Amino acid sequence: MNVGLPGAGIGGLYYLICTAIMPFKEVFLTVTKPKHKFRYRLVSIQVSIASAIVIGFIGMYQLLNNLIEADLSLQTSIENDSFLPTTLLPIAISLALLILILAIVELFALVSKKKNTVAIKK
Amino acid sequence: MPNSSSFYQSGYSVKPNVNCFSEKNKDLPVAREICPVTVIVPAYNEAACIADTVNSLLRQSLAAEEIIIIDDGSTDNTAEICRSLGVTVISPPENTGSKAGAQNYALTDIKTQYTLAIDADTTLQEDALEKLYAAMTEPEVVAVCGFVIPQHVKTLWERGRYVEYLMAFTFYKEIQSYYEKPLISSGCFSLFRTEYLKQIGGWSLRTMAEDMDLTWTAYQLGKKVRFVPDAICYPIEPHNFHFMRKQLKRWAHGFIQNVKLHRKGILHVPFLRSIVTVMCWDASIASIFYLTVIPILSVVISPLFLLGYIIDLPMVVIPTLVKAYSRGETWKALTSIPAFMVLRVVNSAIFLEALFKELILKQPLTTYEKGH
Numbered sequence: 001m002n003v004g005l006p007g008a009g010i011g012g013l014y015y016l017i018c019t020a021i022m023p024f025k026e027v028f029l030t031v032t033k034p035k036h037k038f039r040y041r042l043v044s045i046q047v048s049i050a051s052a053i054v055i056g057f058i059g060m061y062q063l064l065n066n067l068i069e070a071d072l073s074l075q076t077s078i079e080n081d082s083f084l085p086t087t088l089l090p091i092a093i094s095l096a097l098l099i100l101i102l103a104i105v106e107l108f109a110l111v112s113k114k115k116n117t118v119a120i121k122k
Numbered sequence: 123m124p125n126s127s128s129f130y131q132s133g134y135s136v137k138p139n140v141n142c143f144s145e146k147n148k149d150l151p152v153a154r155e156i157c158p159v160t161v162i163v164p165a166y167n168e169a170a171c172i173a174d175t176v177n178s179l180l181r182q183s184l185a186a187e188e189i190i191i192i193d194d195g196s197t198d199n200t201a202e203i204c205r206s207l208g209v210t211v212i213s214p215p216e217n218t219g220s221k222a223g224a225q226n227y228a229l230t231d232i233k234t235q236y237t238l239a240i241d242a243d244t245t246l247q248e249d250a251l252e253k254l255y256a257a258m259t260e261p262e263v264v265a266v267c268g269f270v271i272p273q274h275v276k277t278l279w280e281r282g283r284y285v286e287y288l289m290a291f292t293f294y295k296e297i298q299s300y301y302e303k304p305l306i307s308s309g310c311f312s313l314f315r316t317e318y319l320k321q322i323g324g325w326s327l328r329t330m331a332e333d334m335d336l337t338w339t340a341y342q343l344g345k346k347v348r349f350v351p352d353a354i355c356y357p358i359e360p361h362n363f364h365f366m367r368k369q370l371k372r373w374a375h376g377f378i379q380n381v382k383l384h385r386k387g388i389l390h391v392p393f394l395r396s397i398v399t400v401m402c403w404d405a406s407i408a409s410i411f412y413l414t415v416i417p418i419l420s421v422v423i424s425p426l427f428l429l430g431y432i433i434d435l436p437m438v439v440i441p442t443l444v445k446a447y448s449r450g451e452t453w454k455a456l457t458s459i460p461a462f463m464v465l466r467v468v469n470s471a472i473f474l475e476a477l478f479k480e481l482i483l484k485q486p487l488t489t490y491e492k493g494h
Contacts, residue, residue: 009404012437014396018297042300049293049441056436064429098400105399109389 010098012053013091017098019050157255158235159186159313164224165242166217169198171358176207178245184252187234191242194224200242220490221309222325222332229324232316239325241310243358245273253353254313264318264345265307265337268353279366281458282465283359285442288455289462291351293441299349301393305401307340307347309333311355318345329383330487331376338380341394342387363468370469374476375487377405382480406477409470431463438462 022043029036161179165172172191179189189209193201195217204211214227225239236258238251250268257266269291275284298304307314309332319325322339325332337347360366381402388394412430419427439459446455479485 009400009408011400011404012434014400015294015297018301022297022300039300042296045444046293046296046300049444052440052444053436056440060433060436064433068426101399101403102396105389105395109392109395112386112389 010094010101013094013098014102016050016053019046022046154183154185156185156187157251159238159251159255160232160234160236160316161186161189161238161240161251162192162225162228162232163190163240163242164192164194164221164228165196165200165204166194166224167196167198167200168242169196169200169203171243172200173203173207174245175240175242176204176209178248179209179240179251180207181248182246182251183249184255186238186251190228192224192228194218194227220327220332222327222490226324226327229316229319235316237314237316237319239309239312239314240355241357243273244310245356246311247354247356250311250353250355251313253350257348257350257353258313258315260346262344262346263348264315264340265312266348266350266353267304267307267312268349268355269351270308270310271354271356272359273356274358274361275454275458277361278461278464279363280359280361281461282463283366285438285455285458285462286465288442288445289438292445295349296351298393298397299351302346303341303391303393303397304347304349305337305394305397306331306334307337308355310357311353329376329379330372330490331380334376334380335383338384338388338391338394341391342384366465366468367472370472371476371487372490374405374469374473375480377401377473378476378480379486405470405473409474412470413467413474435459 026038026043030038163172163175163179168175176189176191179186191201191204191209191211193204193211193213195214201211201213212228214224218224218227221241229237236255238254240246254266254268257263270287272280272284272287274280295304312333314336318340322336322343326335326339329335340347360369381398388398416427416430442455442459443452446452476487479487
């Protein structure tokens with residue numbers, strides 16, 4: 001069940017970051033918990049997918065830039081192209097936004113009191 | 123995760139199945155083992171597909187103790203088909219009005235340790251139950267779900283859903299699972315600890331996404347949910363816009379209703395609070411941006427802003443192709459990606475409509491409508 005825009009937005013960025021953390025978390029768990037076995041298969045597959053996505057983004061970025069450069073008539077039609085999807089600025093903004101949103105949620109979690117809110121009412 | 127051969131060693135209650143074959147199912151394997159699972163299948167006018175569902179249950183490598191079809195007031199011959207296949211059929215006094223209602227009707231009489239809930243239009247891979255069962259390793263694990271792949275991939279909407287599932291279950295759900303918080307134990311195919319279901323009063327009727335409600339409730343109670351990617355189920359997905367709209371509407375309203383209901387509780391569940399927040403942002407703000415800001419910018423400033431619609435293609439294409447390649451379905455997946463882009467636009471528009479109705483107009487969706 002996916003709602004809204006699966007694949008797009010800051011969600012994708014969030015999952016990429018989560019994947020980047022996985023190997024470090026595995027190392028930490030392996031070192032600190034004697035019974036923990038490093039989940040090589042799961043981590044390597046997910047890290048490979050995430051790496052391929054990042055490489056795909058870089059390739060996409062290059063491809064679109066080349067297409068834009070080739071089409072001079074389009075390029076000259078705008079004065080400030082820094083907000084175009086093919087520049088790094090939207091990615092930087094998305095990252096900053098993601099960090100801000102997550103920080104706000106963590107702050108809320110920190111200051112709000114834990115209540116039993118799971119009473120079932122049918 | 124124990125495999126089937128280690129069931130006995132790991133203390134699972136598995137015994138030889140001697141009584142589960144009806145005369146009409148002589149082609150079933152003869153040396154199956156039986157596990158303490160009752161399968162419940164809510165059905166309303168499912169004559170077209172219920173036989174496939176029941177047969178796939180009867181062919182499981184690990185047999186369930188009982189298969190119960192809840193015939194929820196069908197006007198077709200759903201019940202007769204099921205009886206002819208040798209499974210138990212029960213009928214509420216009147217139509218319960220929802221899948222959850224039908225499931226709850228059956229739940230009260232379930233005596234087995236585990237309950238498998240599957241939709242009437244969903245078939246299972248032969249070892250799906252065995253794999254879910256094997257993941258019930260700790261007492262804290264109350265629900266286990268599997269990988270979902272559409273049974274039919276022909277129409278635009280089925281193709282869009284096919285890509286969506288391949289992408290989400292290969293990448294997003296695996297990561298959620300790694301951090302021990304799968305967002306949902308899918309309503310179409312999940313194994314539950316019966317005791318937990320009874321403890322929380324069964325499937326709740328208070329939202330349109332009872333599976334999400336059940337999952338988030340579990341986390342707040344300190345329970346665990348597992349995702350087993352090798353346990354595969356094949357539901358029939360909406361084949362046209364009419365039914366897809368109904369399903370997406372139910373999902374969108376269900377998500378918003380669950381966020382409203384659980385917002386305080388999930389704030390204290392690490393990782394879940396992050397994925398729900400990010401999902402809320404993407405489904406609302408990003409949808410507005412996607413549907414209005416990008417087209418406006420492309421008209422007012424430059425058509426190059428339309429690139430925003432395809433800039434995230436690697437995020438969609440790569441996980442999809444990874445799974446599709448392993449299934450030998452690369453071409454099918456590649457040709458289905460445009461359908462996903464269409465489905466995504468429709469999904470975001472329906473979500474915004476649901477958001478407006480739930481939060482601004484205060485008109486919550488309360489009527490359950492079948493997705494096909």
